[in-house]
Amino acid sequence: MTAATAKKPMTKGARLRKRRNNLAGLAFISPWLFGLLVFTSIPMLYSLYLSFTKFDGLGDPKWYGLNNYINMFQDGVFWKSVGITFQYVFILVPLRLSAALGVAMVLASNHRGIGLYRTVYYIPSLLSGSVAIAIIWSKLFGTDGAINGILTMMLGRPMTYNWVGEPATALYSLILLGCWHFGSSMLIFVSGLKQIPQSYYEAALIDGASPWQRFSRITLPMLTPVIFFNLVMGIINAFKAFSEALIITDGGPMNRTMLFALYIYKQGFTYFKMGYACAMSWVLLLIISVFSIFVFKSSDGWVHYEE
Amino acid sequence: MKKLCTVLMAVLLAALVLTTAMAADEPMRMTWWGSESSNKIYLGVSDMFSQELGIEVENEYLSWDDYWTKLNTLAAANDLPDSLRMDLAYIKSYVDKGLLMDLTELVEKGLIDLSDVPESAISGGMFDGGLYAINAGSNSIGMLYNVKMITDAGMEVPGHELTWAEFEQFVLDFYAKTGIYGSDLWGLRDYNGTFRAYVRSNGGQLYNEAQDNLGFEQQILVDYLNSIKRLHDAGAVQNVSEITVDVGRENQPYSKGQAASITTTTDSGTTYYSMVKDTFGPSVLRIIPGSAENKGMWVKPSQFMAIAKDAEHVEEAAAYINYWTNSESCNEFISGRRGVPISNKMASFVGSKLDEASKMTFDYMVEMAAYASELYDPDPIAHSEVDAEFSTTFQSVLFGEMTPEEGAKHFFEFAAKVLGE
Numbered sequence: 001m002t003a004a005t006a007k008k009p010m011t012k013g014a015r016l017r018k019r020r021n022n023l024a025g026l027a028f029i030s031p032w033l034f035g036l037l038v039f040t041s042i043p044m045l046y047s048l049y050l051s052f053t054k055f056d057g058l059g060d061p062k063w064y065g066l067n068n069y070i071n072m073f074q075d076g077v078f079w080k081s082v083g084i085t086f087q088y089v090f091i092l093v094p095l096r097l098s099a100a101l102g103v104a105m106v107l108a109s110n111h112r113g114i115g116l117y118r119t120v121y122y123i124p125s126l127l128s129g130s131v132a133i134a135i136i137w138s139k140l141f142g143t144d145g146a147i148n149g150i151l152t153m154m155l156g157r158p159m160t161y162n163w164v165g166e167p168a169t170a171l172y173s174l175i176l177l178g179c180w181h182f183g184s185s186m187l188i189f190v191s192g193l194k195q196i197p198q199s200y201y202e203a204a205l206i207d208g209a210s211p212w213q214r215f216s217r218i219t220l221p222m223l224t225p226v227i228f229f230n231l232v233m234g235i236i237n238a239f240k241a242f243s244e245a246l247i248i249t250d251g252g253p254m255n256r257t258m259l260f261a262l263y264i265y266k267q268g269f270t271y272f273k274m275g276y277a278c279a280m281s282w283v284l285l286l287i288i289s290v291f292s293i294f295v296f297k298s299s300d301g302w303v304h305y306e307e
Numbered sequence: 308m309k310k311l312c313t314v315l316m317a318v319l320l321a322a323l324v325l326t327t328a329m330a331a332d333e334p335m336r337m338t339w340w341g342s343e344s345s346n347k348i349y350l351g352v353s354d355m356f357s358q359e360l361g362i363e364v365e366n367e368y369l370s371w372d373d374y375w376t377k378l379n380t381l382a383a384a385n386d387l388p389d390s391l392r393m394d395l396a397y398i399k400s401y402v403d404k405g406l407l408m409d410l411t412e413l414v415e416k417g418l419i420d421l422s423d424v425p426e427s428a429i430s431g432g433m434f435d436g437g438l439y440a441i442n443a444g445s446n447s448i449g450m451l452y453n454v455k456m457i458t459d460a461g462m463e464v465p466g467h468e469l470t471w472a473e474f475e476q477f478v479l480d481f482y483a484k485t486g487i488y489g490s491d492l493w494g495l496r497d498y499n500g501t502f503r504a505y506v507r508s509n510g511g512q513l514y515n516e517a518q519d520n521l522g523f524e525q526q527i528l529v530d531y532l533n534s535i536k537r538l539h540d541a542g543a544v545q546n547v548s549e550i551t552v553d554v555g556r557e558n559q560p561y562s563k564g565q566a567a568s569i570t571t572t573t574d575s576g577t578t579y580y581s582m583v584k585d586t587f588g589p590s591v592l593r594i595i596p597g598s599a600e601n602k603g604m605w606v607k608p609s610q611f612m613a614i615a616k617d618a619e620h621v622e623e624a625a626a627y628i629n630y631w632t633n634s635e636s637c638n639e640f641i642s643g644r645r646g647v648p649i650s651n652k653m654a655s656f657v658g659s660k661l662d663e664a665s666k667m668t669f670d671y672m673v674e675m676a677a678y679a680s681e682l683y684d685p686d687p688i689a690h691s692e693v694d695a696e697f698s699t700t701f702q703s704v705l706f707g708e709m710t711p712e713e714g715a716k717h718f719f720e721f722a723a724k725v726l727g728e
Contacts, residue, residue: 165548253551
């Protein structure tokens with residue numbers, strides 16, 4: 001009994017081989033480890049310290065206790081930005097996932113030249129964060145933009161609605177831009193769809209299942225691990241959204257697109273309240289963690305792993 | 308294992324070689340903020356400077372906001388460029404933090420020749436007895452009017468003595484006659500320029516002396532917002548939704564001949580002038596309406612050239628300031644587009660060679676001096692946050708979400724809180 005569970009003493013050669021393997025492994029991840037330690041954890045800890053200070057980015061940080069955190073509660077723009085960010089995340093993430101899944105279903109088939117289409121649909125994601133796209137977007141949705149041009153043709157009367165400039169629609173223009181970047185989730189969906197054994201569908205067809213039944217009873221449950229992954233990544237990325245809002249609207253009109261990350265940037269780099277910005281970053285980390293944990297906890301109930 | 312070691316060594320070595328190669332023989336670093344048109348001028352001067360004097364220059368330029376972000380970061384990292392541009396709003400804190408070099412010695416050594424520069428033009432860069440920057444040009448703001456559009460409408464181009472009420476009437480009348488905007492909201496929404504002049508003309512300053520609160524009556528803001536709202540609701544300026552998102556100067560109504568006037572700094576005034584001249588005719592600068600009686604205008608040093616305390620290329624950076632101040636070829640190239648040269652010799656040299664746009668600003672700077680009073684104190688650090696809230700309030704009022712009274716009350720509460728911190 002004990003002899004069976006006890007570890008077999010390693011020969012000298014085996015031990016050496018093992019150590020060498022470990023060393024090689026460590027060597028391979030050493031650039032990443034180095035990066036994590038130096039470029040991520042040190043700045044993170046420093047920002048935690050700064051969040052308890054008053055710091056204008058130039059002079060020396062002065063100890064400020066919990067005041068930065070307390071000030072948040074009295075900051076009207078802060079609360080506005082929290083509300084707007086939630087709105088952004090909760091509308092964008094389901095929309096983007098549906099778009100990604102929809103396109104993935106079409107592109108998962110094996111037609112000729114499908115690789116080309118997959119590439120084409122992925123291109124927007126490659127360009128996603130780029131300044132050029134943001135500028136194109138503001139032109140498309142501006143007063144003289146293409147959207148108004150098309151609407152004018154369709155409606156037969158001149159449209160001069162400024163989609164990114166009006167408080168009612170500004171955030172939705174940004175959400176639409178976010179949706180358009182469905183490429184990376186789409187690719188993951190495509191590979192997920194290809195993992196589903198064809199035999200399930202064949203069996204369902206023989207039993208006379210309708211397309212909707214096949215989708216809801218086979219495709220969706222089989223995809224849940226992939227959906228789960230995309231959901232978590234989507235939520236985290238949406239909370240961090242920044243460049244679109246900075247370039248297209250700069251938080252305007254009247255802070256209606258003041259996403260959380262943009263407000264952090266403004267506090268830190270435009271208003272020179274680096275301590276306050278650091279405190280806000282930690283609050284953002286907290287919010288993202290809470291949502292991620294929530295999704296992870298709930299996943300037991302809806303994510304099916306094939307055993 | 309051995310192989311791995313060799314690879315690691317090689318990588319390390321390569322990294323070492325790369326960094327040393329980059330460190331050796333660095334050119335002089337120069338930085339500024341600017342719009343597209345002013346960047347062209349700076350780049351041109353850099354090129355001429357490095358060609359004529361054989362000094363290699365590395366240029367770095369950014370927009371106003373990004374510039375200060377970057378410069379503060381570099382200052383914190385103790386890595387400021389050799390030669391840099393300062394603004395009145397920040398120079399005091401840079402001097403206080405010991406980031407700038409006292410230029411006195413360089414002047415005494417003759418590296419920067421100020422013999423043709425009057426004392427009054429130098430004193431702007433003096434702080435606590437040291438000379439920390441040379442101001443190579445001054446600017447102001449004004450209301451730019453499109454002469455041809457206004458005369459075509461059968462109206463008279465307003466003069467310097469126009470009151471604000473008369474200006475409001477002018478905008479309404481022009482719109483009624485032509486259907487073209489009488490003024491450009493991009494100018495009227497400007498807290499820093501237009502509204503500052505409005506406040507000063509009504510006997511206040513943006514900030515009080517202690518800089519812990521605003522320095523004017525709430526009613527002044529109520530009146531201003533009411534006036535703009537009347538123009539906006541009459542359609543005599545563009546809809547507020549057009550100014551919530553930055554469109555670039557070339558897309559503003561004034562630049563496209565869709566508005567008869569706009570407030571602008573004199574530097575940008577020449578840019579506007581050149582943009583509209585060929586298609587829509589010449590422009591002319593006047594003081595901000597209503598500023599005549601109380602002398603609400605000001606002249607502001609706009610071209611502070613400084614050298615970093617720890618600069619590696621001190622002599623080169625000094626030569627650059629000297630080049631800008633005293634070189635004929637440099638000043639001929641700039642031809643007043645960055646303000647009147649401070650050297651008397653250069654001013655009269657350039658004065659004879661001006662193009663139309665620069666001549667307009669040259670003449671304006673002379674005329675407006677009669678309506679200018681003492682320059683305001685450098686703005687407090689919370690200025691940019693107060694400025695941002697001003698835009699929000701301004702837009703909320705025009706969108707009809709707040710009345711002018713509510714807007715003013717909200718803005719005053721916000722400013723008191725932020726400035727008092």
